[in-house]
Amino acid sequence: MARLGDRRLWLFDVDNTLIRDIEHPDPFPDVFPLLEALRQRGATLGVLTNVGRLSSAQIHRALKRAGLHFDADKIFSAGAAAAAYVYNRNPDARCFIISEGGARDDFVARGLEVTNNPPVDYVAVGADRGMTFQELNFAAKMVHEGAELICISGSRSYPGVYLGAEDVYIGELSIVAAIEDATGKKAVVVGKPLPEIFVETVKALGFSLDDAVMVGDNPNSDIAGGRAAGLTTVLVRRNPDNIIQFDSGGLDTTPDIVVDSLDELIAKL
Ligand SMILES: [Mg+2]
Numbered sequence: 514m515a516r517l518g519d520r521r522l523w524l525f526d527v528d529n530t531l532i533r534d535i536e537h538p539d540p541f542p543d544v545f546p547l548l549e550a551l552r553q554r555g556a557t558l559g560v561l562t563n564v565g566r567l568s569s570a571q572i573h574r575a576l577k578r579a580g581l582h583f584d585a586d587k588i589f590s591a592g593a594a595a596a597a598y599v600y601n602r603n604p605d606a607r608c609f610i611i612s613e614g615g616a617r618d619d620f621v622a623r624g625l626e627v628t629n630n631p632p633v634d635y636v637a638v639g640a641d642r643g644m645t646f647q648e649l650n651f652a653a654k655m656v657h658e659g660a661e662l663i664c665i666s667g668s669r670s671y672p673g674v675y676l677g678a679e680d681v682y683i684g685e686l687s688i689v690a691a692i693e694d695a696t697g698k699k700a701v702v703v704g705k706p707l708p709e710i711f712v713e714t715v716k717a718l719g720f721s722l723d724d725a726v727m728v729g730d731n732p733n734s735d736i737a738g739g740r741a742a743g744l745t746t747v748l749v750r751r752n753p754d755n756i757i758q759f760d761s762g763g764l765d766t767t768p769d770i771v772v773d774s775l776d777e778l779i780a781k782l
Contacts, residue, residue: 517770518782520745522720523551524589526705526729527562527572529755531581535564535572536673538579541751543775548581550779558583561714561727563704563734563759565591565639565665565685568618589714591666591704592616592639596623597713598663598703599635607632609655611648611688612639616665631655638692638700639665640685642675649688653695662696664689666704668757705731706738706764715744728775731756737764745769747778 528534531544551558560583562572569588576583592612596619599606607626610617616639620627633655641648656662668684675682689700704710715725722743729735730751739746741764748768772778 516782517726517745517778518554520556520724520726522557522559522715522718522725524559524561524711524714524725524727524739524744526727526731526735527560527564527576528757529730529751530728530735530749531560531576532579534672534755535562535567535575538575540579540581541775544581547775547778550782554782557587557718557720559587559589559714559718561589561705561711563591563666563668563757565595565616565704566613566641567615568622569593570618571615587718589717590615590619591710592619593623594707594710594713595637595663595665595703596620596625597717598701598709599623599637600625603634606634608635608637609633609652609660610637610639611641611644611652612637612665613641613643615639631658633660635663636660636692637663637665638685638689640668640671640682641688642673642682644688649691653692656692656696656698662689662692662698662700664700664702664704667702667759671757672755702760704759705734706741706759706761708738708742708764711738711742711744715742731759732766732768733761734759736768737761737766740765740767740769747772749773749775
């Protein structure tokens with residue numbers, strides 16, 4: 514392997530890697546010295562997160578409030594990845610979206626048509642704590658009539674704060690399960706570890722895959738997908754209780770490098 518420090522693009526996971534999670538944006542102190550060392554070497558720093566309920570712009574603001582400065586155009590969310598996935602297959606697609614607003618913004622930003630009326634080509638579902646029965650029923654109806662079903666990211670549940678209540682909430686995969694059950698159709702999960710997302714992100718930033726590093730806390734999403742796409746992978750051991758459950762889809766979850774703290778990486782550059 515070429516020297517880690519020669520890699521010019523570094524992509525970071527957000528939840529339990531840079532900050533505790535997007536709704537508790539306390540940064541890990543070991544993040545700052547690594548980002549500073551990478552900046553001094555002229556590396557490009559980006560973010561690839563499975564959060565789909567917030568838009569890339571909202572994630573950018575949350576990181577900024579935590580004192581972590583990334584360029585806004587280098588933040589890639591599962592919502593943005595799902596929008597790119599749809600756009601690559603049908604740029605004129607009409608899309609019905611269940612999400613808290615973030616994914617809708619990402620689809621509109623990609624130039625896709627977001628609609629609440631038939632006909633619908635794609636039904637894309639992210640976590641949504643304000644979802645109504647009508648929305649769920651309409652989504653199932655559209656899928657039954659032939660729309661493709663996309664699950665934005667793939668968490669069963671996640672910790673969060675909603676209307677002041679600290680709790681664990683039902684994730685997008687569980688909402689999608691209801692639509693799958695009602696229609697007999699299977700969703701495509703667009704989020705890490707889908708290798709296409711890593712390839713798209715690295716390409717969009719103008720780098721080659723062997724020039725990119727993925728840093729994350731989750732073997733099943735960050736490492737499995739990054740490795741399958743051909744990136745160098747770094748696993749940082751964080752709080753195991755905060756690792757969100759994703760399905761690796763049978764991909765190899767072995768990281769190239771394992772650290773207990775991100776500042777350990779500085780000596781390896
Ligand atoms: Mg994570």
